[in-house]
Amino acid sequence: MKFKTSRENLLMPLQQVVGVIEKRQTLPILSNVLIQLADNRLEFTGTDLEVQLVTHSVADSGEDGEITVPARKLLDICRLLPDGSLVNVECRPDKVTVHSGRSRFSLSTLPADNYPAFDISAPEAELTLSSKLLKKAMEKTLFAMALQDVRYYLNGLLLDLDGRLLRAVASDGHRLALFEEMLEDVEFEPRQVIVPRKGIMELYRLLSDQDEPVTLLFGANNISVLMGELSFSAKLIEGRFPDFRRVMPRDITKIVTLDRETFKAALTRVSVLTAEKIKGVSLEVKEGLMILQSQNPEHEEAEEEFEVHLEGEGLAVGFNTTYLLDALNNVDSEVVTLSFTDAGNSCLIEDPQNQKYKFIVMPMKL
Template sequence: MKATIERATLLRSLGHVQSVVERRNTIPILSNVLIEATAGGGLRLMATDLDLQIVDQIDAAVDTPGATTVSAHLLFDIARKLPEGSQVSLSAAEGRMKVVAGRSNFTLPTLPRDDFPVIAEGELPTGFELPAETLKQIIDKTRFAISTEETRYYLNGIFLHVADGQLKAAATDGHRLARVTAEKPEGADGMPDVIVPRKCVGELRKLLDEVDGAVGVSLSGTKIRFELGRAVLTSKLIDGTFPDYTRVIPSANDKLLKIDPRSFMQGVDRVATIASEKTRAVKMTLDRDRVTLSVTSPENGTSTEDVPGEYTSPGFDIGFNARYLLDILNQIEGDLVEVHLADAAAPTLIRESDTSSALYVLMPMRV
């Protein structure tokens, strides 16, 4: 195999594929990227961790078609350090790959192409297109609520499903819930309910920054594939049942606080400076047209701040985890946020308005 490629093109593609590769691998070939030079010109780069696979096609001048596998992180680090604007020559033979650019010359060990594992996709009967912007919004407004607790593995991803004539995405860790709705795309009828794993969500979000237009989505009950221009991301889905999250979305919270999300967020952030790392609890005292935020810490003392807001119901106290509250307020884009409350023990509903596509549910804490 022999090919020549621009350093910037190679670096961008390796940036896409190498982040799928785990740093520590018991199977040596999983540390490698598969590089295929095709007779028609162009390179195909592939990386996998056996659950997630990415394939990227890039332009290159091919002298000799062929394929090999080489350390993904090592090649990425080399490409990163090569001079800007340089042409990189890649040639592989007899278990070695030569990387030459200007005066730089590297010889790297390779492993045979035939040993490289490929995720068998099988049938992906559901297929539709989603605008890249919609997919970005779905990810950005839900992924902060994905659980990192391995024991409840079925919460380690974003739940995608079709209901009430809409495409819905939800994520929860048991303390907070984020849900976004989007127009149901053509072709999504009969789509199975799926849980897209956290790692796939992260890789997909990175790739979306370079995509304009639509993303092709194909899926079955066990796998999902995203076509993003010349890159294709394929992932196994989480094999589990996502809980019926609709049961925790409150519909009878009768106390309404309307407040500016920026001043609310800054107030919470300031008083939480002294909160202990373990609890991160912030108390909200609701009074007519204002909220008093306070934190009491045995080690660090106390802090309070008043934030103006529109509130006319009877006053009461409620506590929240400051980090969870800040994560939610960070997603609010408008100038007003609605906080629907019931009492100090009931879940609280947070959203921009009753017409916004995103809503959040936050469980209170004892303070």
Template sequence: MKFIINRDQILAPLQQIVSVIEKRQTMLILSNVLLQIADNQLVITGSDTEIQIVCKLNLETEAESGDITVPARKFLDICRLLPTGAEIKFELHDDKVKLSSGRSRFSLSTLPAEHYPEFNESEFDYQFLLNAGKLKKGLDKTIFCMANQDVRYYLNGLMLQISNTRLKLVASDGHRLSIFEDDIGQSTGYEARIILPRKAVQELSRLLDDADAELNIQFSSNHIKIYYKDVVFSSKLIDAKFPDFGKVFNQAFMTPILIQKQLLRDALTRVAILTNEKFKGVTLDIANDLVKLSTHNPEHDEAEEELVIDFQGQPLSISFNSQYMLDAVTNLDSELAVITLASNASTCFIEEPEQPLFKFIVMPMRI
């Protein structure tokens, strides 16, 4: 096995692949990347058995076919620290890989390619095409609401729902929920729901760096595969049912409150300095075209700030986690934030004024 490749051609794909590989592995070979040469093409594979990324690179010079696995992070660090534009010569001698570039020489230990675990996938029942920028935006608008190591394991991920021509992404940690909904751009002719695991969502968001690219998405009840340029991203799915959040819309609401997004964001950021570090609670007292944000903590520090709003309803006082509010407001693209409270003060909606693609729901808290 022998090939020559430019450092700049291999670096970005290698970084994407290595990010999937866990630093501590139960199987030593999973710390390696699988390199395969065939038909003058280099195929690089990385996996943690739950997620797999495969990248195909065309080689400009004649290569000698073969396959081997090399330590992922060491290989990446060598490529990363070589000069921009450097040519890397890769040669396999027995159980060692020799890397040379300019006056640099490296020798890496290897493990046989036949020992690299196969990523078993089922037959894919569904398929659709989607703009990468659309999915990337949807992931970014919902990713921060996913739970982390919650016993309700279906919350440790993101729900993807297809309803013929509509795409919906939903994430929740039980205290807040974000919904992104957009048009797919074609008729799929089916309805389906799947839950992507937390790590898969994070890696996918990191991978999608070209908003104009087209994705070919295939999935079944337990696997998803996404073709993106020269990369194939695969992941197992969470086998569970996502909670029905639809009933949160079927209730009476108070008059919506319109407020300048930047003013609210700045005020929340300042007031949050003195919140209780554990609960981060901030109280909103709304009355007479004013909203007063206030907080205190166990050290008896206090903060309050007033903002002018357009509000005609009954006065009310309600408390929220300041970080949840900040996450929602920061993700709005419009200059105005629309805050709508349920009549029984059990739920708060935060969204944009016109045709919002993104809705954020946060539950109030007791202080």
């Protein structure tokens, strides 16, 4: 196999594919990118056997064939070449040579026949929606995903489809983030899938902020997302996601309305003197004031108060400042509401102007 193409035609697909390729692999070939050429059309494939990305580009001329090349080394070479450079790639036994101007590189290769096939089952359902909407749903929830939790079903993001309603839900057991959106001209049979953390982070990186159509293909044990020249696939997490509806506070008796930026700034200052591991802050609301207090093991203290609007009786509760700040950073309006029940077993954080996003933070004992 050999081909000639511009630096840019190699750089973009390599940048996209390299994200799914782990730096340290048990199988050496998984550190490589599979490059296939047919009729001057280049196809690049990268996988870690849990996530796969396939993208395409064009060659000016060449001879058909396929080979696997170290992905990051080839990417670094293309990145460092001058803009607009013409690149010649030629495969020889166990080696591939890359020529551009007066530069010449020789990279080791592995046979394409040894590249592991990604198991993609036949699609059972299909959904087309806006890339901007899907990215927004992920942006508002992915921060709440668990990281290497023994409850494996929390190490990902739930996509819940029910009729015309799309939900994205993530939780690590201490907090929950929920996004809801009614889809137009779509009627979908109820289906829930849990996409693993790495798949979500890579998909979020690849999705466009524009209203471009993307197609979701749901298989028995995987999901594929088609985005123009890109095809992204990920294995699904088996298991059942907890019923997030049961976590939603009912019989709300106390509602605190406050300025989001004022609350964020106060939390950030008070958190300076929290314990490093716990990051706990006590929150007290009474007579139109919110009082934030923190203390660390060295008995250093911080306190700040500011005006709020309170409906119902006063309250005192403790929270992890990181969880509160993550939720506040994903509220778009200038005002935010904190809702509590008499039991005080959770806090519902909402944007009063947009009910699509809901964030629940569990309190902590201080």
